[in-house]
Amino acid sequence: MATKKGPKYDQIIDAAVTIIAQNGYHQAQVSKIAKEAGVADGTIYLYFKNKEDILISLFEEKMGTFVDHIRSKLMEANTIEEQLQFLVEMHLKQLAADKNLAVVTQLELRQSNYKLRQRINEVLKEYLSVMESIIEKGKASNVFSQDVNDKLARQMIFGTLDEVTTNWVMKDCKYDLESLSKPVFDMLLQGFKLREDVS
Amino acid sequence: MATKKGPKYDQIIDAAVTIIAQNGYHQAQVSKIAKEAGVADGTIYLYFKNKEDILISLFEEKMGTFVDHIRSKLMEANTIEEQLQFLVEMHLKQLAADKNLAVVTQLELRQSNYKLRQRINEVLKEYLSVMESIIEKGKASNVFSQDVNDKLARQMIFGTLDEVTTNWVMKDCKYDLESLSKPVFDMLLQGFKLREDVS
Amino acid sequence: MATKKGPKYDQIIDAAVTIIAQNGYHQAQVSKIAKEAGVADGTIYLYFKNKEDILISLFEEKMGTFVDHIRSKLMEANTIEEQLQFLVEMHLKQLAADKNLAVVTQLELRQSNYKLRQRINEVLKEYLSVMESIIEKGKASNVFSQDVNDKLARQMIFGTLDEVTTNWVMKDCKYDLESLSKPVFDMLLQGFKLREDVS
Amino acid sequence: MATKKGPKYDQIIDAAVTIIAQNGYHQAQVSKIAKEAGVADGTIYLYFKNKEDILISLFEEKMGTFVDHIRSKLMEANTIEEQLQFLVEMHLKQLAADKNLAVVTQLELRQSNYKLRQRINEVLKEYLSVMESIIEKGKASNVFSQDVNDKLARQMIFGTLDEVTTNWVMKDCKYDLESLSKPVFDMLLQGFKLREDVS
DNA sequence: TATGAATGAGTTTTCATTCAT
DNA sequence: AATGAATGAAAACTCATTCAT
Known part of the structure; x- marks a missing residue:
């Protein structure tokens, strides 16, 4: 489950803002956000329950x-x-x-x-x-x-x-x-x- | 191409309103709208260029x-x-x-x-x-x-x-x-x- | 069934050659051929059993x-x-x-x-x-x-x-x-x- | 994108040959090829850009x-x-x-x-x-x-x-x-x- | 913690053919 | 004979999420 608040937690949220602003909501895939945040796709799920949770947390x-x-x-x-x-x-x-x-x-x-x-x-x-x-x-x-x-x-x-x-x-x-x-x-x-x- | 304005044109638009209101935007499949309008899926495309065109026209x-x-x-x-x-x-x-x-x-x-x-x-x-x-x-x-x-x-x-x-x-x-x-x-x-x- | 050999029979075959040459096999819809031949879609089926039959006859x-x-x-x-x-x-x-x-x-x-x-x-x-x-x-x-x-x-x-x-x-x-x-x-x-x- | 040349790359190509030979080009759906290759449909797209790319690569x-x-x-x-x-x-x-x-x-x-x-x-x-x-x-x-x-x-x-x-x-x-x-x-x-x- | 390869469900659109007029 | 509006089946591809390492 989401062990909130590592340093990567903020990295991922900021990456989400950047990616959504650049690509639009429907083109903001989890893998793009992960890449921008400099982590693996799977790592996202150590900090967030699912994609929706990233956006809500954001x-x-x-x-x-x-x-x-x-x-x-x-x-x-x-x-x-x-x-x-x-x-x-x-x-x-x-x-x-x-x-x-x-x-x-x-x-x-x-x-x-x-x-x-x-x-x-x-x-x-x-x-x-x-x-x-x-x-x-x-x-x-x-x-x-x-x-x-x-x-x-x-x-x-x-x-x-x-x-x-x-x-x-x-x-x-x-x-x-x-x-x-x-x-x-x-x-x-x-x-x-x-x-x-x-x- | 969209030969707009038969009686079915309005039927389809009204069906779209009903289906979207009932199911939400992302659950409003063309086939659902067609069924509600009482026409075949393909008929939609005699009146509208594509799904987006239904919504714009609506x-x-x-x-x-x-x-x-x-x-x-x-x-x-x-x-x-x-x-x-x-x-x-x-x-x-x-x-x-x-x-x-x-x-x-x-x-x-x-x-x-x-x-x-x-x-x-x-x-x-x-x-x-x-x-x-x-x-x-x-x-x-x-x-x-x-x-x-x-x-x-x-x-x-x-x-x-x-x-x-x-x-x-x-x-x-x-x-x-x-x-x-x-x-x-x-x-x-x-x-x-x-x-x-x-x- | 196909009552072969009216004047339209040849019109349709020639239209098929033109349309296929211009648009390619996969873009040669029956309706395009009908339009080129100057007949209604349904008329094609008075002279040919089906689309394949047009091509074979051609x-x-x-x-x-x-x-x-x-x-x-x-x-x-x-x-x-x-x-x-x-x-x-x-x-x-x-x-x-x-x-x-x-x-x-x-x-x-x-x-x-x-x-x-x-x-x-x-x-x-x-x-x-x-x-x-x-x-x-x-x-x-x-x-x-x-x-x-x-x-x-x-x-x-x-x-x-x-x-x-x-x-x-x-x-x-x-x-x-x-x-x-x-x-x-x-x-x-x-x-x-x-x-x-x-x- | 196509990260070519895993072991699955060859599996998929061989599966495509088999399926096309058995069913014909127009009946060779991606899902059939995937099944024959023993992978999920989506896996195909890790190795090939699209269906055409499978055939070209083949x-x-x-x-x-x-x-x-x-x-x-x-x-x-x-x-x-x-x-x-x-x-x-x-x-x-x-x-x-x-x-x-x-x-x-x-x-x-x-x-x-x-x-x-x-x-x-x-x-x-x-x-x-x-x-x-x-x-x-x-x-x-x-x-x-x-x-x-x-x-x-x-x-x-x-x-x-x-x-x-x-x-x-x-x-x-x-x-x-x-x-x-x-x-x-x-x-x-x-x-x-x-x-x-x-x- | 971290990875990333693998999964598989789900939908729009085309077009040959029909049939009431 | 001729029309053309209506039909409806069928398939490629994406991407959030998982899990073995």
Whole structure:
């Protein structure tokens, strides 16, 4: 069984990111990943239960770091507005910083089967709860409108960030993604803010 | 070659929706689709060039109707706000009305390969341009803020609607999707509206 | 069943020669032949039992004419030598005159299955017996050596002519085939002639 | 890719000869060959790029041995006549000795497509050049007539041997092929020999 | 731990032939 | 006689996973 966390564990995950980004999900055979990682095919199975497990682990590892970075940045925020701002900034910044990873998470991993995608969604839940807690606090502190539906608001944040990033990846990462955080943040904030004059 | 548009053309497309929704993208063999459509395997190839062509045609046909319905509804709108409202309503309403189709477009077809997904994106472009023209008109008539970036706003609309619908599908369509149009519309509108007091 | 010999019968056979020469044996679908002949697919089956029957008939018709021409030319010959000479000349001349047919008989039809090739051999028998009768007469009139084995001599004639023609076809009929009849005839004649001094 | 030359490489080639001889070219499925060779279907593809590659390799391997044997026998020849005699003898002897192989090369492999047949012709070239060098030396040493055309003479040798062997195979190898080498050799030699009295 | 040769299940597509009109 | 839409059987090849060394 998978004796996780040798030095090769990380080698294999990084090789998977590289190979999937280069060849696409359906052309990322285990043997290619093994070769890129510099190990034998069989060795993969000492660290991962099966191919799906590589991809899930890849997502868990990378997403774990991703969320940790966001969370620690949020600690620095003094206001709800800043929390939302930092989240948007960090989301785009981190994906802009690792284009291979962006290609893999935004395009390639979505070609995976239903089962894998449900596991991915579970991993995402932690991130989504970070978003929801910002919404809740925003409403509690009367910065956001009470009319805002927590779950829908979270879906708007995630859906927008995801769509913005996917478009950037599909345009071959040719423009600056990070600089979009300010206008994206502005629109989201306006969408949630307390409205003086809602009919 | 594909002599499109007999009565069987539609039979096959509808069979494809049913089979993909029931079995998932990767378990939707041509022979299953043929059986569901009540034709022989080979007959499929009188109407479609290959399996990929079935899926592209499916998307084109259904998306065509989808956008047409939205467009004609938009004609009835008297204000920009109503246009955005009708678009959100019709988007959710139509997907709520055909759950099989929703499963196929939100989940299954995204497992397709890069090439098919790029064709899908081309088909989507027309819909996206409908969204962008609402943004443009909103800004031109000073209902929306000049600070709003057309493309980002469009990505927010689409990303939000897509995420909302995907979540609904992944929860097995258990709750009422259509009733979400009002709060979703509210958040989006707030996000774009002219702001009295932007810092 | 095949009501042979309408005007379309010949149209179809000629279409078959054209299509096979242009596309190769394995790319010569019945529907292509029908289209070239200007008839519907189903019409083919009013004149031929099946696809194989087209090819056999093609060979029979063309080979019949081929042998008839040779036979009538042989009537003009005054000596055994001339008979052999005329046979070689006519063989090469006729194939040189219809390159499509040469491609079909020398290359494409040989890709057919064992059964068809055996039928072709039966059709060839008549031609082969013409060759053998020349050998026999040559030996009877003491022009050819008694040591010559009838069947082997016939195989040498046919094998040589066939190989010479096949090489010409495989070189895209780029050189003059007919002019080879003199040297080919010379070699064959020498091979059979009475030898003054056989060791 | 084809990591040629394990013990299984030869097993598979021999299995292919057996299966093709028994079932015919078009009934020689990869799975049958694999079963006969005692390996899994997939194993075939560790040694051969595709099915065509099996057949090409089969021909190359067997033809290589075939020509090598002839060449080394020719070294023992003291005269041009003996060279021609040995070539004829060895050609017929080797095919007579492996009837399966004879069936495959004389009948079945000729049903292959144009591309494969052209590869086969390339492999044959080496053998044909052996024949041509005999012709050339025969003319140089004034044993053969200067009137003999090198290429045509080679075509006569090959065409004759090929036709003789094919007839034998089509008669189910029922008679003795090897014993035909003497009369065949005699006719060929006469065909090429210096003629005292050529008109 | 590590290797890598071997396994074998699974699916799209073509095309000769039919038959209702 | 003529049509042409519909039929349905049949086979090469890939690649995740195993296991003897």
